Amino acid sequence: MTLGVAGRYSVTPMSEDAMRALPLRERKKLRTRRALAEAALRMFTERGFDAVTLEELVDAVEVSKSTFFRTFPAKEAAAIEAEEELWTACLDAFGRLPEGRAIDALRDVLTEVVAGLGPEWGERYAATRRLVVTAPSLLAYAASHRHGVEQELTGLLRERLGLPDDDLRPQVLAQLTTAAWSVAARGWVFSGAPFGDLLDRVGRAFAAISGSLELSVRG
Template identity: 60%
Template sequence: MASVSSAADRSLPLRERKKLRTRRALADAALRMFTEKGFDATTLEELVDVVEVSKSTFFRTFPAKEAAAIEAEVELWSAYLTALRDHTLSGVVLTEMKDILCGVVTGLDADWPDRYVATRRLVLTAPTLMAYTAHHRADIQQQISDRLADKLELPVGDLRPQVLAELTTTAWTIAARAWVRTGGQGGRQFLLESVEHAFQTIPASLELSVQTGR
């Protein structure tokens, strides 16, 4: 189980720290059990029995069995939304969004890269998990778009924040997919370099034309 070790965690009231420990225990057990036995083959009863909590405690912590399975994904985008909320935008917005994302990845727990790789590999084995993750990512894109529109004081219906939100998640997906395929080879630093490269490729991709062939 991941330990509650960050300064932010230690500053929380005892009750909140206990909730966080329970959440991490459930997520860690879910990832391990779903990987070993299969997502569909592992029942919620088996999961809560291993962690020694009730089903009601589980549903106070996660909205669904699928949510516990993709906690590493949720951690990433929850942290991203918080960082975006607290960040004062200046300059090229897409560059700012890339910098925020890299900063978030840098600040995640030491065991997050391994958990993320395991999570993405698990998702590929279960169509229900893949669908749940896609739904979660679409919701994140909308929240990013809404937050950008608010920060930039853009009118309702302006498509630019939605485009930027989807470019951000797409660049992440491309970078992370290749990294996951290697089993996370090169660690967090290689992932960050891949994210940088994916974002750098966006302008050239938009300018690609048949005439140049490049």
Template identity: 55%
Template structure:
């Protein structure tokens, strides 16, 4: 989503703003009352929209709870689809993900930290995140297979897709645990460190017994 949505048609701007209002209301209510204890009726009342409007924007209560996470992966997939890949693919995926994270609005940091803390209290949200990230990995796999003209059944695109989401998970988990210390730049630094550790991790061997 563009940082300045004035370039978008009015109808699209309204859709985006409604979606954001719902996500903000949901995160505030979930944080205050708990995910399970908050109803969709309370969400739509807080956002001043109808129930049908809610379900046009989000398929489930879980989806609105993790909107900050969705923003990241939506931007990543859009950037990947528009990219012409060159050089080592894992590095290219790192850079695309870095750009997607950097482009997120300033208030995303606070919303993402609140979202990840909320997920720790609701097992259904953790399951939803795992399911959603699996969908992202499938899309990345398909993009890579097409862009690289690989044969069906080649395992490398899926491995690269999963290494990328794993690197993000490791970086994001540490950053959230530190309550976002250092801001977005610290998150990006952690992300690059996670990617840099992948080759050494793959070469790691157990010590020889004597």
């Protein structure tokens, strides 16, 4: 369990062996979080985000509202747990970027993280993104979450690259990273293609960054 964006606790996929290595209290928290996120995605997908009340969600998992709010800051957060898993894992990995051209390192780390999350996570992520576009409040929440990711990544890049606060390049790199992911993932989510295609799309999206800068407008 790691501290995610905006100080929220987030959970990345964990094997049962790794789960058993955790203290009992942490295992219970993790299982409750998983149960709430799974129920939220299922119920919101079946009935619509706005049609499912928080009371119905916590009843389905047999926990209290206070337990829910100790786990998630809002109903929207439970709905986008797959996205939170992605960026929490990425931010942790981005803090240890390898040497080399920054944009290439960001691409490699993002690809490695996504590959490690695996096809099951990919199914949940695709379902999450299909859900997000059906509810304006979810779309706004996801956009705000992504902005928080960009801010954290900007700070990590400034520190890793040894650049001052007024240098705009870390911010540009952070936004290029999330934009490349958005382009790759959006096309994949609605394509029905296998999980491996997502990894290929990430590489192509990052390659398009350099390629787009070489384009010239002709009269």
